[in-house]
Amino acid sequence: MSVSRHRTDRWIKNSFVDVSHKELFGPVAEHWHEFYEIELIISGSGTYNIDGIDYDIARGSLFLMSPSSFHHINFTSDTKIINLMFVPDIGDRDFLCRLFGDCPHITMKLSDTDIDFMAVLTADMVKNSYIPYLTASLNCLLGKLLLLNSPDAPALQNAQMKYALLYIQNHFRDKITLEDAAEVAHYSRNYFGNKFKEYVGMTFKAYLAELRFSLALKMLTRTAMPTADICYSCGFTDYSNFMYSFKKRYGMTPGKYRKCHGAPIGDTE
Numbered sequence: 131m132s133v134s135r136h137r138t139d140r141w142i143k144n145s146f147v148d149v150s151h152k153e154l155f156g157p158v159a160e161h162w163h164e165f166y167e168i169e170l171i172i173s174g175s176g177t178y179n180i181d182g183i184d185y186d187i188a189r190g191s192l193f194l195m196s197p198s199s200f201h202h203i204n205f206t207s208d209t210k211i212i213n214l215m216f217v218p219d220i221g222d223r224d225f226l227c228r229l230f231g232d233c234p235h236i237t238m239k240l241s242d243t244d245i246d247f248m249a250v251l252t253a254d255m256v257k258n259s260y261i262p263y264l265t266a267s268l269n270c271l272l273g274k275l276l277l278l279n280s281p282d283a284p285a286l287q288n289a290q291m292k293y294a295l296l297y298i299q300n301h302f303r304d305k306i307t308l309e310d311a312a313e314v315a316h317y318s319r320n321y322f323g324n325k326f327k328e329y330v331g332m333t334f335k336a337y338l339a340e341l342r343f344s345l346a347l348k349m350l351t352r353t354a355m356p357t358a359d360i361c362y363s364c365g366f367t368d369y370s371n372f373m374y375s376f377k378k379r380y381g382m383t384p385g386k387y388r389k390c391h392g393a394p395i396g397d398t399e
Contacts, residue, residue: 171187196235
């Protein structure tokens with residue numbers, strides 16, 4: 131089984147946001163990507179699987195996935211969809227924090243009125259390439275989805291820390307530092323480090339490792355990607371240290387973990 135990684139520079143034409151109306155049929159192989167993706171079903175049928183959970187496809191089905199959401203699709207009829215992809219830093223932080231506060235992906239069922247709203251808005255986005263206009267339209271759409279998903283959601287609390295968490299979740303595969311996250315929160319390095327541990331329950335370094343190892347486990351159990359490639363794809367920079375830390379954390383090597391979970395066999399250590 132081959133699970134592809136969709137990189138921003140290959141999938142988003144202007145490196146910020148990409149919108150299209152498509153007609154698809156048949157299977158779409160499992161993949162994950164570096165950006166957010168919204169797909170709205172206009173008509174058709176099938177199954178949409180996100181991180182191992184199956185969802186039925188029907189008119190009005192909407193799927194919103196964050197970076198690192200593994201998903202594959204099987205369209206069982208000619209299916210018309212609206213697809214919107216955008217990089218993490220272009221979406222409104224309040225909307226993204228509130229949408230993805232509890233789950234890395236969202237599903238919902240839109241009414242005909244809301245389908246029409248999204249169809250008109252995205253059709254206009256397809257015709258325009260002016261980045262400020264696309265950004266404003268995207269955030270209008272995200273705000274609409276937030277209202278549909280949680281109309282009674284309270285105001286965002288601890289906003290600066292949640293902004294930092296969102297930044298970390300979207301960039302943990304990069305070489306980010308405590309200073310980078312502190313800058314997003316507009317705190318000093320030391321103050322942020324202390325406040326982060328109080329808010330999350332672990333240090334910045336430990337939280338970063340949790341995110342990276344969580345993705346590594348997904349890739350080990352769902353792909354045949356070589357262990358070294360998984361290491362670097364998840365944000366680790368030292369293969370020997372990754373192997374040592376993995377064994378210390380899980381009591382076995384990545385190769386043995388893969389075999390124990392009945393995953394595709396990749397390389398051996």
